[in-house]
Amino acid sequence: xxxxxxxxxxPLEETLTNLPQEEAPADLEDRCLAALDAAQAAxxxxxxxxxxxxxxxxxxxxxxxxxxxxxxxxxxVAMPLLTQVREKAPGRTFDLYQSYDxxxxxxxxxxxxxxxxxxxxxxAAPAQEPPEVTFGRRHASYQSVLDKDRAKTEAExxxxxxxxxxxxxxxxxxxxxxxYGRSFGQDSAGAQRAPRREDGQVAQxxxxxxxxxTAPPPPVVQAGGELRLAQTVPAPxxxxxxxxxxxxxxAPAEPWNDRSGDRKKISTRDMTIETPNxxxxxxxxxxxxxxxxxxIAHEDLVMQDEEPDRATxxxxxxxxxxxxxxxxxxxxxxxxxxxxxxxxxxxxxxSRAADIRALSDAEQQMVRRYDNASAEQKRxxxxxxxxxxxxxxxxxxxxxxxxxxxxxxxxxxxxVEGGHFWHNLQDKCAAALPFAMALALVALPFFxxxxxxxxxx
Amino acid sequence: MTIHLLARSKLGPDRIRSxxxxxxxxxxxxxxxRLFNLHLRLCGDRETAADLTQETFKAAYETAHNFAGxxxxxxxxxxxxxxxxxxxxxxxxxxSTPEPVDDTLPDPEPTPEQLALLHExxxxxxxxxxxxxxxxxxxxxxRYFADVPAVEIAAAERVPAxxxxxxxxxxxxxxxxxxxxxxxxxxxxxxxxx
Numbered sequence: 126x127x128x129x130x131x132x133x134x135x136p137l138e139e140t141l142t143n144l145p146q147e148e149a150p151a152d153l154e155d156r157c158l159a160a161l162d163a164a165q166a167a168x169x170x171x172x173x174x175x176x177x178x179x180x181x182x183x184x185x186x187x188x189x190x191x192x193x194x195x196x197x198x199x200x201x202v203a204m205p206l207l208t209q210v211r212e213k214a215p216g217r218t219f220d221l222y223q224s225y226d227x228x229x230x231x232x233x234x235x236x237x238x239x240x241x242x243x244x245x246x247x248x249a250a251p252a253q254e255p256p257e258v259t260f261g262r263r264h265a266s267y268q269s270v271l272d273k274d275r276a277k278t279e280a281e282x283x284x285x286x287x288x289x290x291x292x293x294x295x296x297x298x299x300x301x302x303x304x305y306g307r308s309f310g311q312d313s314a315g316a317q318r319a320p321r322r323e324d325g326q327v328a329q330x331x332x333x334x335x336x337x338x339t340a341p342p343p344p345v346v347q348a349g350g351e352l353r354l355a356q357t358v359p360a361p362x363x364x365x366x367x368x369x370x371x372x373x374x375x376a377p378a379e380p381w382n383d384r385s386g387d388r389k390k391i392s393t394r395d396m397t398i399e400t401p402n403x404x405x406x407x408x409x410x411x412x413x414x415x416x417x418x419x420x421i422a423h424e425d426l427v428m429q430d431e432e433p434d435r436a437t438x439x440x441x442x443x444x445x446x447x448x449x450x451x452x453x454x455x456x457x458x459x460x461x462x463x464x465x466x467x468x469x470x471x472x473x474x475x476s477r478a479a480d481i482r483a484l485s486d487a488e489q490q491m492v493r494r495y496d497n498a499s500a501e502q503k504r505x506x507x508x509x510x511x512x513x514x515x516x517x518x519x520x521x522x523x524x525x526x527x528x529x530x531x532x533x534x535x536x537x538x539x540x541v542e543g544g545h546f547w548h549n550l551q552d553k554c555a556a557a558l559p560f561a562m563a564l565a566l567v568a569l570p571f572f573x574x575x576x577x578x579x580x581x582x
Numbered sequence: 583m584t585i586h587l588l589a590r591s592k593l594g595p596d597r598i599r600s601x602x603x604x605x606x607x608x609x610x611x612x613x614x615x616r617l618f619n620l621h622l623r624l625c626g627d628r629e630t631a632a633d634l635t636q637e638t639f640k641a642a643y644e645t646a647h648n649f650a651g652x653x654x655x656x657x658x659x660x661x662x663x664x665x666x667x668x669x670x671x672x673x674x675x676x677x678s679t680p681e682p683v684d685d686t687l688p689d690p691e692p693t694p695e696q697l698a699l700l701h702e703x704x705x706x707x708x709x710x711x712x713x714x715x716x717x718x719x720x721x722x723x724x725r726y727f728a729d730v731p732a733v734e735i736a737a738a739e740r741v742p743a744x745x746x747x748x749x750x751x752x753x754x755x756x757x758x759x760x761x762x763x764x765x766x767x768x769x770x771x772x773x774x775x776x
Contacts (some may be wrong), residue, residue: 137690137754140697141726144704149618153632157610160640523698 136153176344190575193568200561205553216229380474380528381481381521389474389527392444392534394465397545399457406540410438413453414536417446433542440536447534454538461541470527484517595651597668598658598670601643610639616665616728617656623723626665626712634670638663653737661738663718671716696765710760718753725750 134142352425400406414421421444426436442450455463488510495506597605617638621631641664649658692700700707711722724738726731732750736743 135690135754136694136697137692137700137758138726140692140700140728141707141722144701144707144727146615146619146727147622147628149615149635150628150632153618153635154610154614156632156636157614157639158607160636161603161606161610161643164640164643165603 139344149404176182178435190572193565193572196568197561199555200564201554205550205557379484380524381478383474383478387471388469389471389531391468391470391530393466393467393536394447394449394463394534395537395539396451396454396460396464397462397539397541398454398458399461400542401542403436403540403542404428406457407436407438409457410454410538410540413450414438414440414442417450418443419446419450419533419536435542436538436540437541438538440538441533442536444532444534447536450536458540459543461543462539470531474524474527477520477527481517481520481524484513486522488513489515595649595655598655599646599649599651601646606643609655609659609722613659614639617659620660620663620723620728621667622655623708623711623727624719625670634663638666641666646714654734656722657730657734657738660724660728660730660735664724664739667720686740687755687759690762692753692758692762692765696762699765700761706761706764707757713760714753714756718749718756721746722753722757744747 132574398406398410404426407424409419411424419440421438421440423439424437428434491506491510491513495503498506594605597759598609614635617635618631621634621638622628625631625634638659642659645662647656695747711727714722721735725732725737730738733743733745736746739746
């Protein structure tokens with residue numbers, strides 16, 4: 126029997142190692158080979174190499190570890206990217222809120238044109254000049270009316286100054302407060318708009334004389350909040366006979382004579398834009414609004430260290446250019462929020478106009494009868510005429526107010542700082558981190574069990 | 583011997599795992615004698631040792647797919663032999679000798695005369711080894727009767743090599759503690775006879 130070379134052994138070990146070996150039985154080798162034959166006949170087919178071990182004892186810990194690592198990677202990388210993609214997907218809808226109502230019924234009404242345009246995907250429109258007259262006679266009529274009205278009122282007599290004071294009057298900074306629902310506050314410092322003056326007279330519209338040449342003035346509001354306009358001088362924004370051009374259809378001079386059939390709606394939009402450069406977008410927004418003939422009722426710009434920049438703009442935009450301005454503003458940055466409403470007041474508008482026309486016809490009939498009436502009849506007719514004219518005047522005031530509201534739409538813009546890619550990614554990773562940690566905690570026990578199983582196997 | 587050496591050179595883990603009959607025949611030819619002596623030292627009976635040797639090769643062949651190749655095929659075979667021996671002890675209901683608590687046994691320092699007596703009366707050694715506790719009996723039998731190095735014993739039993747060396751040292755002390763009195767009586771008897 127072969128012996129291996131002995132290491133350094135003690136005498137006892139060497140003696141034990143060199144003890145005479147017992148000879149095995151002569152047939153022991155044959156018996157062992159026979160046992161192998163029996164095992165081979167009874168056992169399964171031989172397996173090939175290391176595959177046998179792997180099939181016998183699979184190591185699932187690799188799968189668990191890979192699954193846990195892949196889950197972590199997906200959670201940390203894919204979730205922020207998917208969130209970014211989802212936010213940029215078109216077809217976002219916006220919520221409607223109750224419309225601002227000056228005198229009509231409160232509550233939201235169904236939107237028509239504005240909602241349809243907002244739900245469709247709107248490509249980012251490059252900054253450009255506001256569109257020309259493309260809305261037909263309504264826009265052209267209003268613009269031309271504003272120009273004519275401005276020229277007309279400048280030629281009128283200067284109204285008498287309010288009693289007890291010079292002609293400077295008091296600067297009115299709010300318009301249609303009851304309809305807008307908020308206080309605009311004072312104009313921002315450095316505003317380029319002419320101050321509006323309060324009119325103590327009923328028959329004149331003094332603010333027109335200091336109206337900015339580029340921006341139509343709003344209706345004058347006195348302390349009582351009522352709209353006071355002259356009976357013969359059309360209110361600002363009221364359509365007059367437009368100049369004879371190829372693209373403009375003549376419109377009635379007074380709203381009660383407006384038989385164009387155009388829809389009269391009070392539209393509002395509230396939008397929030399996110400951009401890395403708040404000041405630049407703010408300037409662009411103001412420029413876009415003023416270019417289409419709108420004006421800024423209130424503005425606020427805050428830029429502080431360690432604080433995100435923000436700006437707010439409350440503007441009124443001519444209804445004809447409203448959609449175009451909104452589209453243009455959407456292209457200035459990332460649109461975070463867009464809400465709006467539109468209230469159709471066409472029926473009320475036409476109803477009041479018809480009533481005013483009916484009262485005017487009745488007045489004319491009474492005037493004709495007055496010449497041929499007796500003294501007693503004249504007295505009665507005078508009383509009736511006074512009452513009729515009072516009623517008609519009230520209707521005209523209401524209609525003029527409604528016309529002013531429908532000619533200009535309300536636009537609230539909030540510009541906030543943001544949109545930095547890495548900041549967004551950092552925020553999204555921070556939001557995804559709890560999910561990744563939870564996934565790791567769930568996968569960790571499986572990993573530990575698999576490791577223990579592998580060692581014991 | 584030449585055949586055995588030739589057979590050993592062809593033994594590879596893949597061939598063992600794949601149950602190559604040529605490889606296994608060579609393994610039987612090379613190791614059956616050593617395995618017989620190992621089982622003989624562990625159980626003390628020739629016929630039982632032969633049966634256990636046969637059962638060891640059979641069990642090893644049946645579980646050849648479990649051989650991972652981390653050690654020599656012979657070492658792995660000795661590990662299977664130890665398991666077979668333990669199973670036999672359990673079937674026999676034989677309780678392993680309890681490990682002595684006393685750890686103050688002296689190191690073995692046999693005289694040349696005692697070593698000569700051990701060589702002549704090897705059956706005493708075998709009986710003393712069979713009486714050792716199971717833990718020490720196995721490592722002593724593997725190391726001195728199967729001539730398996732301590733490193734391979736550690737790989738077969740999946741224990742550190744230092745643990746095997748400690749068991750061997752402890753086992754030798756226990757063995758000499760059992761043999762020394764007998765050898766001392768023999769020496770006295772021989773001296774008196776002369």
